[in-house]
Amino acid sequence: MPFIISWICVALFNVSVISGLIVVFHYKPSLAYESVQKLTFLIPYGDIFRELHYFSSEAFLLFTCLHVILELSKNKLTLSSSSWNYSVVALVVLFLLMFTGYVLKADLSGVSAGEVALSMIKQTPFLKYFLPLLQDNSLFIWKFYLWHILFLPILLVYALLLHVKTFRTKYFIVGLGISIICMMIFTMPADIVFDTSTIVHVKGPWFFRGAENLLMLGVQPLFVTLVLALPFLFLILYFYKEKYKKVLRYLLLIWCGVYALLSFI
Ligand code: HEM
Incomplete structure (x- = not known):
């Protein structure tokens, strides 16, 4: 069973990359929201490939x-130690891919999630030096796009x-x-249109909600970053x-329980 699950992960990764390579042909970073809407409602089979990319990526993560x-x-x-270390790197990269993908859809929730992440990085002492890698004042989506379609997939494959x-x-x-x-x-979450006349409560991707809620409770971004880094x-x-395996297993379990609770408050 564990063997099959691991190969299903690789298979889902392949489906995600191939469907990503198809949707990227219609994606324009300078007209991000419009191009995603065009892909969903105008381009023949565009909605199918978008859904395939979304569900294969979510299933890959799960x-x-x-x-x-x-x-x-x-x-x-x-596993050998290097194989173990690279598996943790792959896990971090996978979460970053899921997050940057969420931003790329460029609707209100995507752009808000991107802004929350940028402001968190800006206010975290060590991480703030990495801000230029993500922030581009002339075109918000641009660097998220580069990371999502190029750097992170290469890192993940490696x-x-x-x-x-x-x-x-x-x-x-x-x-x-x-x-x-x-x-x-399942149905894919609907995109949230930019509309200043109505008030909507926008949320980030499900795995980022605990962090968002901590920030809303006024917790320091540095602490929130540490919370996110803990499981890794x-x-x-x-x-x-070796001696602390059992303790670490319990700590991971407690972390998951607390983070799940934080995500629902
Ligand atoms: C395993 C690797 C990947 C993962 C986990 C992943 C994940 C995601 C996710 C979760 C979204 C948001 C979907 C949505 O809510 O609409 C997304 C969007 C997107 N991804 Fe990927 N992706 C991966 C690889 C790629 C690759 C290799 C490309 C292209 C070369 C790509 C291109 C895109 C584009 C253009 C979007 C925005 C369009 C949309 O929202 O449907 N992705 N990705």
């Missing part, structure tokens, strides 16, 4: 979390190759099947601190 849980539940780790050593393609059809089943069962730190320590 299956990756399941894969991590299954690996942590094993008594003995079979980290995954060092983590899994080889890519099997025979599960691709399973990944495609899972994405299509999700498309049939626990995962790194998990490999090297």
